[in-house]
Amino acid sequence: MSYEDIKKPENIVYQRPALLNGNHMHYCPGCSHGVVHKLIAEIVEEMGLQDKTIGIAPVGCAVFAYNYVDIDWIEAAHGRAPAVATAVKRLNPDRMVFTYQGDGDLAAIGTGETIHAANRGENIAIIFINNGIYGMTGGQMSPTTLEGMKTSTSPYGRRIDLNGYPLPITNLLVGLDGTCYVTRQSVHTAAAVRKTKAAIKQAFKNAMEGRGTSVVEVVSTCNSGWKMTPVQANDWMVEHMFKKYPIGDLKNTVNPAPAAHAKGVETHPKQ
Amino acid sequence: MPKVIGAVDINIERCKGCDLCVAACPADVLLLQPKEVNDRGYHFAYTANPDKCIGCAACALVCPDACITVYRKKID
Secondary structure, three states: OOHHHHOOHHHEEEOOOOOEOOOOOOOOOOOHHHHHHHHHHHHHHHHOOOOOEEEEEOOOHHHHHHHOEOOEEEEOOOOOHHHHHHHHHHHOOOOEEEEEEEHHHHHHHOHHHHHHHHHHOOOOEEEEEEOOEEOOOOOEEOOOOOOOOOEOOEOOOOOHHHHOOOOOHHHHHHOOOOEEEEEEEEOOOHHHHHHHHHHHHHHHHHHHHOOOEEEEEEEOOOHHHHOOOHHHHHHHHHHHHHHHOOOEEEEEOOOOOHHHHHHHHHHOOOO | OOEEEEEEEEOOOOOOOOOHHHHHOOOOOEEEOOOOOOOOOOOOEEEOOHHHOOOOOHHHHHOOOOOEEEEEEEEO
C-alpha cells in the first residue's frame, strides 16, 4: 500500500484545529504555550462555542494569544485578567469566559485579583501556565521559581532566606469555597496532553454551567529561560518541578470522584 | 489480526525544529533534518523511517506549532 493511499481525508486521526489561524506563533521552539493554545482551539471547536467564547489574555508571553486562536479576546492589564473576566462574565452570563495567565501574571502582580475572583466564585475558567520564570522579560525569578533554581535575577539560585519559598498558589485556591474544580496538569507527553485537554474541557463546562471558578494549572517549561533544549527542559520539569507541583486533581466538587466511579465499573465483570 | 499503518504529514514551513515530536515518537519515525533548513532557518522534522509509523498521533499531540497531520488505516 502506498502512502498516497493512506494520506486521504477519511484516514485523518489528527490535524491542526480549524480555530488556530495561519499566523506563525512568536513562541520559542518547544514552548508549552503552543500546545495549550492548540488544546483551547480544539476544545472550543468541539464544544461549538466559537461564537460564545471570550478569552482574557494576560501580560507575558501569551500577550499575543489573540493573534493565534480565532475567538474573541480582551487584553487585560498586568495581572487583572480575573477582574476583567468577572465583568465580562457578569455582563454576558451566556458566554464562556476564561483567562489565560502565566505565573508572573497570576501569582505575582495579580495574586489579589486571582484570589478574590476565585473566592467570589465567578463562573470563569482560569488557565494558569506555571513555568517558574518570567519568560517574556528575559528569565527573571517569579514567585513560583523553585528553591535553588537559577534565573537572571537569582544567578546563584533562589535562596529561601532572601527570596522566600516558592508560591504554590493553586493549593491556596483549593481552600476557597468559590472554586469548584482545581487541577494541576502538564503537557510534556502525549498522555499528559490528553489529560490536560480533558481538564480544560471540564473547566469550560463548569464555566458554562455556572458552577463556580475552575482553575487548571499547567506545569510548563520555558526552555529559553531555563537555558536548555526543549527535550532537556521537559526532563528537568519532570525531575524538579513535579516535586513541588505534583500533577493531579486537587479539588473537584462537580464530579467528586470520577476515578472511583470508573474503578467501580471495572469491578463488575461482564455477564 | 488487522494491522494498522500510519503516515504523518509535516508542514515544514511551520516547524520550528524543537525536537519534541522526535522524542515523543514511540516508533522512531521522525528525525530533524541534519543540514537542510526551512525559510525561517529551522532544522525541520521529517519522516526518516516512514514504514514504521503506527499513526498514534503522539508527535502531533505534543507539537507546539500544530504542524503535523496524522493518518491511520487498518489493513485486514
